Amino acid sequence: MSLFAPDLYYRDVFAIELDALADRGVEFLLVDLDNTLLPRDTNVVTDRHREWALAVAARGFGVCLVSNNWHDRVNRVADELGFQLVSKAVKPLPFAFLRALSLLDAKRRQTAVVGDQVFTDVLGGNTLGMLTVLVQPISGADLPHTLLLRRLEQRILAGRAPLP
Ligand SMILES: [Mg+2]
Numbered sequence: 001m002s003l004f005a006p007d008l009y010y011r012d013v014f015a016i017e018l019d020a021l022a023d024r025g026v027e028f029l030l031v032d033l034d035n036t037l038l039p040r041d042t043n044v045v046t047d048r049h050r051e052w053a054l055a056v057a058a059r060g061f062g063v064c065l066v067s068n069n070w071h072d073r074v075n076r077v078a079d080e081l082g083f084q085l086v087s088k089a090v091k092p093l094p095f096a097f098l099r100a101l102s103l104l105d106a107k108r109r110q111t112a113v114v115g116d117q118v119f120t121d122v123l124g125g126n127t128l129g130m131l132t133v134l135v136q137p138i139s140g141a142d143l144p145h146t147l148l149l150r151r152l153e154q155r156i157l158a159g160r161a162p163l164p
Contacts, residue, residue: 003126004118004156006134011162013037013114013135014052018059021112026131028106029056030097031083032115033067033074035137043073045080053081064100066091066113068120091115092124117146118153136162 010016013036021029034040037049056063064084067074068091078085084103089096101111112131115121116138125132142150 002156003123005126006118006122006132007112008131009134009157009160009162011136011164012138014048015163016114016133016135017163018056018061021061021131021133022059024112024131025110026112027060028062028064028101028104028111030064030066030100030111030113030125030130032091032113032117032121033065033077034069034116035139035142036114036116036121036135037065038077039139040142041139043076045077049081053083057082062104062106064104066096066100091120092127094124094128097124097128097130117149118156119149134162 013031031037038044064086065074065078066086066089068089070088074085074087084100086096086100086103091097097113101108108128108130112133113121113125114133114135116135118134122132122134
């Protein structure tokens with residue numbers, strides 16, 4: 001399989017079927033922040049996010065946010081949701097993912113990477129042999145280089161639609 005192809009593709013994080021991940025042996029989630037959990041320009045954690053964090057924890061998953069972002073908001077969001085955090089990640093490079101695995105005491109084969117970008121989240125996760133879960137970006141607003149990459153992403157996804 002291509003290193004750019006996600007194993008699963010969902011509309012958003014809330015649509016991810018936690019049981020389906022557990023059936024594949026997943027016990028840990030490395031979750032992107034910007035445009036995956038929250039739009040880039042907000043740090044407003046909603047009740048829906050808190051409920052999702054509780055559901056994920058209740059299902060027994062360990063979670064670490066892995067974000068290329070470095071602003072203080074990343075810490076606040078991780079704190080509020082009770083997730084571990086690795087920021088300044090420089091995804092798709094492997095170092096931050098490896099650090100997150102170590103924080104969670106997780107093995108790669110037990111771990112899924114969740115994110116909205118093919119060239120950071122999916123490529124990084126696939127390179128390390130983890131399950132990869134792509135979600136549609138929350139907002140069309142993003143960094144200029146990311147918007148350029150989105151056009152390439154569309155070609156790679158080749159009309160693939162998220163699971164309903
Ligand atoms: Mg993102």
